[in-house]
Amino acid sequence: MSELIVVLAVVVAIAAAVRSTWSPCGLSMLSTITPMGERGRGRRFSVTAAWFIVGAVMGGLTLGLGAAALAALVSVAGPSVAMALGLASVAAWITAGSDLNVVGRQFPNHPRQVNEQWLDRYRAWVYGAGFGWQIGVGVATYIMTAAVYLVVVLAALTASPLVALAICGFFGLVRGLAILLTARITTPVRLRAFHRRFTALAEPVRIAVIAVQLLVACIAAAAVWGVVAAAVSLVVVVVMVSMARRTSTRPVRDAGVAVAG
Numbered sequence: 001m002s003e004l005i006v007v008l009a010v011v012v013a014i015a016a017a018v019r020s021t022w023s024p025c026g027l028s029m030l031s032t033i034t035p036m037g038e039r040g041r042g043r044r045f046s047v048t049a050a051w052f053i054v055g056a057v058m059g060g061l062t063l064g065l066g067a068a069a070l071a072a073l074v075s076v077a078g079p080s081v082a083m084a085l086g087l088a089s090v091a092a093w094i095t096a097g098s099d100l101n102v103v104g105r106q107f108p109n110h111p112r113q114v115n116e117q118w119l120d121r122y123r124a125w126v127y128g129a130g131f132g133w134q135i136g137v138g139v140a141t142y143i144m145t146a147a148v149y150l151v152v153v154l155a156a157l158t159a160s161p162l163v164a165l166a167i168c169g170f171f172g173l174v175r176g177l178a179i180l181l182t183a184r185i186t187t188p189v190r191l192r193a194f195h196r197r198f199t200a201l202a203e204p205v206r207i208a209v210i211a212v213q214l215l216v217a218c219i220a221a222a223a224v225w226g227v228v229a230a231a232v233s234l235v236v237v238v239v240m241v242s243m244a245r246r247t248s249t250r251p252v253r254d255a256g257v258a259v260a261g
Contacts, residue, residue, distance in 0.1 A: 005085065011212060013151045018205060047125070047128070056133065056177075093236070107143070152168070
């Protein structure tokens with residue numbers, strides 16, 4: 001197992017989890033579970049948030065079961081560290097290219113939101129843990145960045161099922177902890193102010209996550225092929241960004257309709 005791949009996987013897990021907090025329809029868990037909203041439903045935010053975080057971790061571990069199975073297969077295949085890092089670099093280039101939309105096509109984004117009818121039908125621990133699981137598993141609702149796929153690939157390339165499981169569980173934890181950002185939203189004024197700031201951060205965070213993927217690709221390539229690879233990687237970055245700018249003017253296909261958002 002390469003310690004570098006583990007480190008890169010953890011960094012990507014954080015980036016992917018942060019980016020996944022946003023939603024293309026403008027609504028997310030940060031609009032749904034707040035102290036103000038829970039008070040209106042006769043529930044306590046602290047209890048719902050705790051169940052949400054537990055559910056998110058469980059969701060991440062569920063994703064981790066798939067990654068762990070892949071890691072077991074990688075372990076059996078027994079690739080060298082250099083080969084694993086090379087594959088990590090290629091995977092990061094591909095996912096970054098998807099987020100940049102360099103060829104006008106992207107990975108599936110699974111256009112679905114959680115069902116908000118749960119809020120009126122079920123107890124706080126049910127919708128808290130249920131929403132958390134769907135958020136933490138990473139692929140049950142809108143996939144905001146291809147970095148989510150990269151998390152699974154890098155976790156598998158560790159060739160350790162336990163490490164792969166832990167990495168995905170950590171992804172779920174970071175996703176779940178995002179709910180604490182709403183802990184001080186107790187009035188409509190605070191809610192509006194929060195969402196203005198949150199919306200303004202969407203594009204900078206998107207760019208930052210793409211940058212993380214490109215950096216991971218460059219680091220993994222340099223670790224395998226040296227300084228020359230690093231120089232070539234910088235050229236590839238410039239080309240990909242240039243292609244992304246050209247394709248950004250093309251029509252974008254409909255992302256789909258949320259189930260309940």
